[in-house]
Amino acid sequence: MNDCQKTNNLKYLVASEQDITWGITINTVGHQIVKKHSVYPPQNHPCRYLFATDKGRILEEYQLLYIKQGRGTFFSKNYAPKELGTGSMFLLFPGQWHNYYPHPATGWEEYWIGFTGVDMDKYVNNGFFQYSKSVFNIGLQSEIIALYEQAIQVANEQNPGYQQMLGGIVHHLLGVAYSYNKQLGFDDMQVVNKINKAKILVAENYDKGISPERIASQIGMSYSWFRRIFKQYTGFSPINYIQEIKIRKSMEMLTNTSLQIKEIAFVAGFNNAEYFSTIFKKKTGYTPDRYREFTQGRHL
Known part of the structure; x- marks a missing residue:
């Protein structure tokens, strides 16, 4: 066995046909420390993933890499050269x-996990992860390191169902990466605090006819700026967010109370029961009466 076939920091993993139906299957997971002024990739890099940094490479899988410490560079067909540092993650x-490669003067410590599956294809097709946004500004996060370490342990042990456990870890990593990156996109914490205050105002006043314009005024933002930032932060326009809170409250009352539909509409802040029923069915696919029957078990 030659050097490029031996490694102590990478696991080749296999997946059955049943594993593949889980949605994500893991092919490789590992961790390595690349010292200053050392060859990269290391000579013990597995042949399946070997590449030359003067030529780059193409893989048949997704890989999510995290730099625990050190500096380096990443670039791709769709991504201009980007400086990486401690806490950088790239897909x-x-x-x-x-x-990609570490800077000779610093080296780096890297974690990676490689995977395929229809779940990840769906995330890409729906725009959660994009070729042109391959690098995430995560920062040094103990939670992420712990997830990679857990994945390595699961891969080492390979107990029954290990592919499903690894798939869960990948889903968690992707969710954490997406969330941290989105949060760090809001550099101005004062803006974040104002958006959180706006959400509190909605929670406390959704049934009192509060308007997005009034919320913007109360948190000291222009309405146009508030509307733009609020949607960027929450995924909802302010008016849709208020409506979503009303619907959630009405769903709770339909399930847990015996109030009449018109009473629920009033308590949830809707103008009339007919409008409430129309909006409720549009949002949930059920009429309020049908939703109550279903959630209270009366459809059986």
Whole structure:
């Protein structure tokens, strides 16, 4: 066995046909420390993943890498050269040419996990992860390191159902990466605090006819700026967020109380029962009466 086939920091993993139906299957997971002025990739890098940093490579899988410490560079067919540092995370896409390496003066410590599956394809197709946004500003997060370490342990043990456990870890990593990156996109914490205050105002006043314009005024923002930032932060326009809170409250009352539909509409802040029923069915696919029957078990 030659050096490029031996490694102590990478696990080749197999998946059955049943494992594949889980949605995400893991092919490789590992961790390595690259010392200053050392060759990269190391000579013990597995042949399946070997590449030359002067040429780059193309993979047949996704890989999510995290730099625990050190500095380096990443670039791809769709991404201009980007400086990486401690706490950087970057995503490699199947079929996409890419290249990356640590700076000789610092080296780096890296974690990675490689995977395929229809779940990840769906996330990409729905725009959660994009070729042109391959690098995430995560920062040094103990939670992320713990998830990679857990994945390595699960891969080492390979107990029954290990692919499903690893799939869960990948889902968690992707969710944490997406969330941290989105949060850190709001550099101005004063703006974040104002948006959180706006959400509190909605929670406390959704049934009192509070308007997005009034909320913007109360938190000291222009309405146009508030509307733009609020949607960027929450995924909802202010008016849709208020409506969503009303619907959630009405769903709770339909399930847990015996109030009449018109009473629920009033308590939830709707103008009349007919409008409430129309909006409720549009949002949930059920009429209020049908939703109550279903959640209270009366449909059986």
